[in-house]
Amino acid sequence: MKTILCYGDSNTWGYNPQTKKRYPYPLRWTSILQKELGSNYEVIAEGLNARTTIWDDPLQGKYLNGQRFLFTCLHTHKPLDLVIIFLGTNDLKERFQASALKVAQGVLTLVEIVKTSQTGPEKTSPEILVIIPPPLQLTEHIKKFTHLCKIHEQAVQKSKAFSQTFQEVLKNQGHLFAAADFISTSKIDGVHLEAKAHALLGKKIAAFVKKRLFKI
Numbered sequence: 001m002k003t004i005l006c007y008g009d010s011n012t013w014g015y016n017p018q019t020k021k022r023y024p025y026p027l028r029w030t031s032i033l034q035k036e037l038g039s040n041y042e043v044i045a046e047g048l049n050a051r052t053t054i055w056d057d058p059l060q061g062k063y064l065n066g067q068r069f070l071f072t073c074l075h076t077h078k079p080l081d082l083v084i085i086f087l088g089t090n091d092l093k094e095r096f097q098a099s100a101l102k103v104a105q106g107v108l109t110l111v112e113i114v115k116t117s118q119t120g121p122e123k124t125s126p127e128i129l130v131i132i133p134p135p136l137q138l139t140e141h142i143k144k145f146t147h148l149c150k151i152h153e154q155a156v157q158k159s160k161a162f163s164q165t166f167q168e169v170l171k172n173q174g175h176l177f178a179a180a181d182f183i184s185t186s187k188i189d190g191v192h193l194e195a196k197a198h199a200l201l202g203k204k205i206a207a208f209v210k211k212r213l214f215k216i
Helices: 029-037 066-077 100-115 146-159 162-169 195-213
Strands: 002-008 041-047 082-086 127-132 175-178
Touching: 002 029, 002 066, 029 041, 029 195, 066 100, 082 100, 082 195, 100 127, 100 146, 100 162, 127 162, 127 195, 162 175, 175 195
Parallel strands: 002 041, 002 082, 082 127, 127 175
Antiparallel strands: none
16 A cells, blocks of 8 residues: 655645535545545645745744654555645645745645655655646735735735746755646635545646656
8 A cells, every 4th residue: 555645735634615614524626636546545634724935924823834744654654655735725824925836845845855864665765746826816806905916916926926836946856746737716705725626636636647657
């Protein structure tokens, strides 16, 4: 059996932008990934709402810093065959003042932790797959709030640079999957994934894993 750890934020946790609650287990992309891969795989979902790559959140707490928990998480679930990192969206909050480049560098820091963790089989390094988050959207709901609109618009513009910037920074550092090639964020809040996006993402990641990583 191969073990896959999915390390992410609310879109890995399964936040529903319509209800503001959690999607039922079968609807989350990690669960769909498990279903598509079958019983020879164990998919572990480690999603946390508001998790950043490397930033301590001064308002919500240091525990949201993905760098702080990653090493412990890797050793908790080892041996790991694959670690999927799906982070970066929360780095765009105004208080972090992070450019697309800084976000990508934050992801690179996490990749380097995985590479040196010795948490793969026989103390090797697990395979690494970075999902590049899809761009944010400036939705009609957000446009109603003038004080939020300008801030969110800046984050939207930065997120549009994710695909190219991630590829430049993370070249030869693992496998990359550009989520924007297949899915988009919700038109409700412009940040989270709707159920259809979860379903498609889970299936596309499963196909990627089978073809590019473990060649099933």
